[in-house]
Amino acid sequence: MPAPSELKARATAAVTASRHEILALSHAIHADPEPAFEEHRAAVRVAEAIAGHGYAVEHPAGRLPTAVRGRLTGELGPDGPRIGILAEYDALPGLGHGCGHNTMAASGVGAAIALAAVRDSFAGEVVFLGTPAEERGSGKQFMLEDGLFDGLDAALLFHPADRDMVNCALLASEDVDVAFAGKAAHAASEPWEGRNALDAVVLLLQAIGLWRQQLPQHARVHGIVMEGGTAANIIPDRATARFMIRSTDQVYFESMRERFRALVAGAAMMADVTGEVIFSGGSTTMKDSRTLAGLWRANMEAMGRVDEGVDPEHIGSSDMGNVSLVLPTIHPSLAICDHGVAWHSVESLQAAATPRADETTLLAASLVARTALDLLVDPALVATAWEEFRGAPGRGSLG
Ligand SMILES: [Zn+2]
Ligand SMILES: [Zn+2]
Structure with a gap:
């Protein structure tokens, strides 16, 4: 059995060897943005990439046509x-990859490639999950319900940002139509x-x-009008809007939720119309695995990066929160641009396809693979992560 450090070096070498393939995937998805639940071409690209490296691929996986599983x-x-x-x-309607999910697709595939390259050295299983619809609809919740996370011991996912953050703070969130x-x-x-x-x-x-x-400081509500009538000389008989509460x-x-429902009922009463509220998919707050975060931090520091800590002023939402309530999970971030770049903006859209973003994508692939290897070659760490997750007393965590 080779030493973990030697295995990790082989994993990083595999990322470097596949550098062109990984970055071509990132740029292809960036140039061809598809919104939540409609990521058909991206899902095919991702599925074909991991199939090419020996994964047994299911596509679609579960009920979502754009979900992918590779084992x-x-x-x-x-x-x-x-x-x-x-x-x-998935991308943002009208903007494109302003959340940089192209780098997440590419780094996930890159990590899968790296782990395939060292499969001679571990027992167990690597399960690649292509997860649609993060920006709206909480696709991971459907995948959880479809059993696609069943039996997993850990879930690892990098997100691009304007800083390096090991931990992840999330607002609970729900889409409301x-x-x-x-x-x-x-x-x-x-x-x-x-x-x-x-x-x-x-x-x-x-x-x-x-x-x-x-509203307290920790709450947000925001939205847009979707339909507001069809002609200025027709009294609109239908109007729709989409909101998020967090x-x-x-x-x-x-x-x-209850307050929002009451506001809709009040507005309907005043306008003498009927109102319907559909809460169409939520995500929860995040439960970071300290054990996994400790492994990520050590790997990150070994590759020359330093945790800058969560920025409490800029917190979003993700269906990784839902995953984190079911199994040990981390959702660390790495910088693809300088501090202060606004997210979900033209600036972050452009940042997601720069040479700096490319280097971060490759680093993320390496770090995900290295953290996965820590667990694959030392099942005691998996046990520690589960004990911590379940709140069991006894062993401490690494984080
Ligand atoms: Zn995102
Ligand atoms: Zn986003």
């Missing part, structure tokens, strides 16, 4: 840790016959604006 068993046998290597690839139904009428000749669905959206936006006065406090977050 690879170590040559020392199937009995051992089962480590999940995740990859996201609202539809108001009224009655159409000629807006000039008989407006009194109509009931204006758009009025209810206007009233709802006002109510939410006033609600914000009373909080770092899971208990408070639950109370936001």
